[in-house]
Amino acid sequence: MTHDAATGPKRGTTPGGAARWIHEHALFLVCMAVFVLCLAGMAASGFQVANEERLDHGAAPLPLVEYLTSGQFIEATFENWESEFLQMGAYVVLTVFLFQKGSSESKPIDERTPQDDDPRTVEHGPETPWPVRRGGFVLVLYENSLAIFFFVLFGLSFWLHAVGGAEAYSEEQSLHGLPGVSVWEYLGTAQFWFESMQNWQSEFLAVAAIVGASVYLRQRGSPESKPVATPHHETGA
Structure with missing residues (x-):
């Protein structure tokens, strides 16, 4: 189904400008976004696990920045x-x-x-x-x-x-x-x-x-x- 000029763009057409650039690079961008989210989740959960282990051994917990360089x-x-x-x-x-x-x-x-x-x-x-x-x-x-x-x-x-x-x-x-x-x-x-x-x-x-x-x-x-x-x-x- 398509639309005429008065009602909007035809189906299947791609946007222009920045939206077009995003459309053309969406696979890479989505993969990188998921990567960043997963890395952040890994850092947050790993930070908690590492400090729980340190407390179990009687050691002081690490601040987040120090954990990220550990x-x-x-x-x-x-x-x-x-x-x-x-x-x-x-x-x-x-x-x-x-x-x-x-x-x-x-x-x-x-x-x-x-x-x-x-x-x-x-x-x-x-x-x-x-x-x-x-x-x-x-x-x-x-x-x-x-x-x-x-x-x-x-x-x-x-x-x-x-x-x-x-x-x-x-x-x-x-x-x-x-x-x-x-x-x-x-x-x-x-x-x-x-x-x-x-x-x-x-x-x-x-x-x-x-x-x-x-x-x-x-x-x-x-x-x-x-x-x-x-x-x-x-x-x-």
Whole structure:
């Protein structure tokens, strides 16, 4: 159903100005808003839990600002970020070489896709990204920049997980009258790898689930799904 000029805009039209910008970036904006809300909820609940634990051990409670810079909060935050960035980086790289017949998450098998095209052989225009027009080493970095981006974030998160975890582990040790550990010593503990692996396994399970489920299941309107009427055996889009 549509409206004429006297009664309003036609259905399906998009707004202009700032509203249009929000419309065009809504997926990113909503995800970031949910992230901020969840991070705030994590900080508030973690702050309460941490102080309850300190009181149980006869220690003075921490103010909120001090908690947010504590090893406990840093470790809890980056332990999770680490696994997310590992998942995304690994997925970006694995989908270059590996396939899953029938999955919307896979490139078509034995077919060339636009993602495989060498940017050095395509015609360049004024809107072609600058690194492509520049060529050379800059282009080599750019054509692998998505994977590099995620693996750099993974490395930073991995290290901050270790730093925060070492501080939290040492604090817990001190509450029991035991010596603390350095970051490098903490990297060699079962505690650090337990924290990492418990998150890594869930991330790769989630990836395997969507890769496999998208062969047979559909979600109308989602780019993560094949069209509803597409046969199961058809791969990618």
